Amino acid sequence: MAESGSPGGETLLFLTDEQLRKGIEAMFFAYRAFTADPDRLLEEHGYGRAHHRALHFINRQPGLTVTTLLAVLGVTKQSLNRVLRTLIEDGLVESRVGKRDKRERRLHLTEEGEALERALSEAQRGRMRAAYRAAGPQAVAGFRQVLEAMMGPDLHKLYQMMKDE
Amino acid sequence: MAESGSPGGETLLFLTDEQLRKGIEAMFFAYRAFTADPDRLLEEHGYGRAHHRALHFINRQPGLTVTTLLAVLGVTKQSLNRVLRTLIEDGLVESRVGKRDKRERRLHLTEEGEALERALSEAQRGRMRAAYRAAGPQAVAGFRQVLEAMMGPDLHKLYQMMKDE
DNA sequence: TTGGAAAGTCAACAAGGCTGACATAAAGTC
DNA sequence: GACTTTATGTCAGCCTTGTTGACTTTCCAA
Numbered sequence: 001m002a003e004s005g006s007p008g009g010e011t012l013l014f015l016t017d018e019q020l021r022k023g024i025e026a027m028f029f030a031y032r033a034f035t036a037d038p039d040r041l042l043e044e045h046g047y048g049r050a051h052h053r054a055l056h057f058i059n060r061q062p063g064l065t066v067t068t069l070l071a072v073l074g075v076t077k078q079s080l081n082r083v084l085r086t087l088i089e090d091g092l093v094e095s096r097v098g099k100r101d102k103r104e105r106r107l108h109l110t111e112e113g114e115a116l117e118r119a120l121s122e123a124q125r126g127r128m129r130a131a132y133r134a135a136g137p138q139a140v141a142g143f144r145q146v147l148e149a150m151m152g153p154d155l156h157k158l159y160q161m162m163k164d165e
Numbered sequence: 166m167a168e169s170g171s172p173g174g175e176t177l178l179f180l181t182d183e184q185l186r187k188g189i190e191a192m193f194f195a196y197r198a199f200t201a202d203p204d205r206l207l208e209e210h211g212y213g214r215a216h217h218r219a220l221h222f223i224n225r226q227p228g229l230t231v232t233t234l235l236a237v238l239g240v241t242k243q244s245l246n247r248v249l250r251t252l253i254e255d256g257l258v259e260s261r262v263g264k265r266d267k268r269e270r271r272l273h274l275t276e277e278g279e280a281l282e283r284a285l286s287e288a289q290r291g292r293m294r295a296a297y298r299a300a301g302p303q304a305v306a307g308f309r310q311v312l313e314a315m316m317g318p319d320l321h322k323l324y325q326m327m328k329d330e
Numbered sequence: 331t332t333g334g335a336a337a338g339t340c341a342a343c344a345a346g347g348c349t350g351a352c353a354t355a356a357a358g359t360c
Numbered sequence: 361g362a363c364t365t366t367a368t369g370t371c372a373g374c375c376t377t378g379t380t381g382a383c384t385t386t387c388c389a390a
Contacts, residue, residue, distance in 0.1 A: 248346085333388105357367095
């Protein structure tokens with residue numbers, strides 16, 4: 001019941017606690033749907049969500065280093081390594097020694113890795129595309145604005161690191 | 166590279182695979198930020214995200230049954246029970262035998278439960294409020310539209326079950 | 331040459347999903 | 361009244377994915 005009134009001349013009803021709670025629930029349910037499609041596919045291949053995330057970002061930034069991927073994913077080295085190791089063993093990801101700095105490992109998807117990434121992304125984009133189409137370009141712009149504002153400056157920096165087109 | 170052209174007379178650039186991928190990443194980063202604040206608070210109390218979700222929905226629908234909560238959360242009985250048991254033992258949730266149907270357990274928050282829920286929600290709403298304010302009412306409307314379209318009919322039904330104001 | 335950064339590994343632990351199998355009480359049905 | 365179904369709870373065990381802490385190897389850079 002914080003800001004229910006009309007302090008200035010503007011209507012701030014969209015900042016009501018109730019509206020905020022509905023927004024929170026919308027995030028909860030939407031995120032569940034958002035991960036459901038790739039999850040099904042992953043299970044068939046014996047992988048989990050963590051594998052998907054690694055594949056996604058390696059695909060987006062071919063040649064990124066392990067340290068960068070760690071920062072992007074926001075997990076510990078040990079946690080990522082477990083996932084990365086199986087992907088490399090299974091021949092989905094290739095780890096190449098850095099040219100200038102030989103300590104670095106540059107990560108790339110193999111053809112097989114690209115194929116799985118594409119399938120996972122397809123599933124996820126399918127739902128996204130349907131939602132975008134249903135809501136329209138104006139709504140999509142608002143959607144992106146709110147999400148970007150919500151992620152805060154640090155994550156927004158990582159977000160912008162990913163190539164835009 | 167599916168729909169890059171201009172099939173009709175309309176610009177469908179917002180349905181580009183690249184735009185969809187950015188949307189996917191926005192969801193990923195935003196959801197991470199979205200859960201970060203309550204997670205900190207939860208850790209101080211020795212609880213996890215699962216406890217937060219239970220508290221949230223019991224608060225929203227006081228007196229809901231276990232079966233309903235199961236449907237809303239989308240987890241198994243065993244998984245929910247582990248969480249619910251500790252909340253009841255710790256005196257945050259009260260389980261009352263149903264009046265008409267005595268098999269049912271009606272779930273309610275105690276005062277202590279309400280206090281924690283309020284604190285968690287406050288943390289989460291703080292970020293949400295800032296994002297909403299920064300993006301403006303128009304963007305918020307679009308945000309909600311896209312999320313609702315994304316969750317699909319089944320989850321949308323559960324979403325609408327929650328009281329709106 | 332020496333300190334620090336990048337990567338990898340081992341071990342142990344915790345949260346929170348899951349399945350399967352059962353048990354009980356209460357409702358509902360025939 | 362006997363039988364079936366529903367709502368709930370519980371035990372046991374497994375998996376993924378996160379964590380901390382300790383330690384190693386390799387390599388860059390001052």
